[in-house]
Each structure stands twice: as structure tokens, then as C-alpha cells.
Amino acid sequence: xxxxxxxxxxxxxxxxxxxxxxxxxxxxxxxxxxxxxxxxxxxxxxxxxxxxxxxxxxxxxxxxxxxxxxxxxxxxxxxxxxxxxxxxxxxxxxxxxxxxxxxxxxxxxxxxxxxxxxxxxxxxxxxxxxxxxxxxxxxxxxxxxxxxxxxxxxxxxxxxxxxxxxxxxxxxxxxxxxxxxxxxxxxxxxxxxxxxxxxxxxxxxxxxxxxxxxxxxxxxxxxxxx
Numbered sequence: 001x002x003x004x005x006x007x008x009x010x011x012x013x014x015x016x017x018x019x020x021x022x023x024x025x026x027x028x029x030x031x032x033x034x035x036x037x038x039x040x041x042x043x044x045x046x047x048x049x050x051x052x053x054x055x056x057x058x059x060x061x062x063x064x065x066x067x068x069x070x071x072x073x074x075x076x077x078x079x080x081x082x083x084x085x086x087x088x089x090x091x092x093x094x095x096x097x098x099x100x101x102x103x104x105x106x107x108x109x110x111x112x113x114x115x116x117x118x119x120x121x122x123x124x125x126x127x128x129x130x131x132x133x134x135x136x137x138x139x140x141x142x143x144x145x146x147x148x149x150x151x152x153x154x155x156x157x158x159x160x161x162x163x164x165x166x167x168x169x170x171x172x173x174x175x176x177x178x179x180x181x182x183x184x185x186x187x188x189x190x191x192x193x194x195x196x197x198x199x200x201x202x203x204x205x206x207x208x209x210x211x212x213x214x215x216x217x218x219x220x221x222x223x224x225x226x
Contacts, residue, residue, distance in 0.1 A: 151177030
């Protein structure tokens with residue numbers, strides 16, 4: 001039994017050793033990614049459901065395009081990432097249409113605890129800002145609105161590097177960025193009698209209509225190291 005424990009310990013050390021390699025100089029990177037963002041737009045979906053129109057579709061997952069610049073510190077497992085992103089989501093049916101577009105910017109700290117010449121496993125997290133604007137239209141009436149907030153994001157992933165410069169990156173992140181208040185920028189007609197613009201704030205049944213950039217994000221990207 002003792003020999004089995006020793007063998008298991010040696011095997012574990014060999015596995016870890018296969019990932020741990022001497023860390024060379026720092027470097028720059030650029031990353032371009034496409035992701036699916038599962039942000040639940042319950043506030044807007046409540047308005048859509050309240051129209052009572054057959055065939056009206058609710059907002060579900062949206063798409064996100066990301067671009068970031070990174071810098072890894074020399075002889076270190078730490079890197080800084082600066083990531084702006086563009087978010088889009090839409091739904092239509094039964095004469096109603098909803099559109100959302102948004103932007104985020106997140107500086108993040110990335111930790112690369114395990115790596116070899118092919119794969120780099122990382123953890124990352126940071127705080128940032130996001131804004132979201134949208135429009136809701138129904139039978140010729142429409143309202144445009146928007147809002148913004150600060151939030152946080154954390155996740156993990158891996159770089160699969162086919163050369164020193166070219167890598168395929170897969171990430172899973174969770175983001176917390178609720179937008180509790182939205183201001184109306186323009187309106188035409190009456191979308192719903194339950195929808196009001198008190199003090200330019202979008203309200204439904206006398207409560208603020210919230211939107212969100214919170215949720216789980218799956219991302220696949222191309223990373224260029226230089």
C-alpha cells in the first residue's frame with residue numbers, strides 16, 4: 001500500500017512537471033473572439049409578454065465580439081488584459097420587435113499556473129464598465145432607451161498554441177453587470193399603456209425596467225503572440 005502511495009505521488013509530480021516549464025521573457029498579444037452570452041433580459045421579456053400578441057418572441061442569448069490586448073510579465077505567470085467587447089441581441093414576432101446593442105471594457109489580471117509548449121491553462125478576473133442601448137417597437141409605436149453600470153467578470157480557459165505565435169483560445173466567463181435603470185432617449189406613440197417614461201426613466205407598472213449584461217459567456221478566439 002505504501003509503495004502505491006509513493007507511485008501515485010511520483011506520477012502526480014510527473015504530470016505537474018510536464019506542464020511546468022521555465023518561464024521565458026514577457027510578451028504582447030492580440031486576441032479576436034466570438035462568444036455566446038446568456039444574459040436573461042427578464043425586464044424586457046415581461047413587457048413583450050404583456051403585449052399578449054401571438055407569435056411574439058422573447059430575448060434569449062445574445063452574441064458578443066471581443067478584442068483584447070495583453071501583456072505577460074517577464075519570467076512570470078501573470079499577465080494583464082485589456083478587453084473591449086460588442087454585444088448584440090434581438091427578437092421579433094407578432095408585430096413586436098426588440099433590439100439591444102452594448103459595449104463593455106474590462107481590464108483583467110490573468111494567471112497562468114500550468115503550461116507546456118502546446119497548452120496554457122489560465123484563470124482571469126477584473127472589473128469594468130458596460131453600457132446597453134435598445135429599442136422596443138410595436139404596431140408603429142416605439143421607444144429607445146439605454147443605461148450603463150460597473151461590474152465584474154471572472155473565468156478560466158486555455159490557449160492551444162500550434163506555434164509560438166498562433167493560438168486557439170477557449171474561455172468560459174461569468175460576468176456580473178446589471179443595469180437597474182434605463183433612460184428614454186426617444187419615443188413615438190404608445191407601445192403599451194403599462195409602459196411609462198416618468199422623469200425620462202423607462203418604467204413598467206411603475207417599476208424601473210432593468211436590463212443586464214450579466215450572465216455566462218462562452219468564447220472562442222484567435223490569439224496572436226508577438
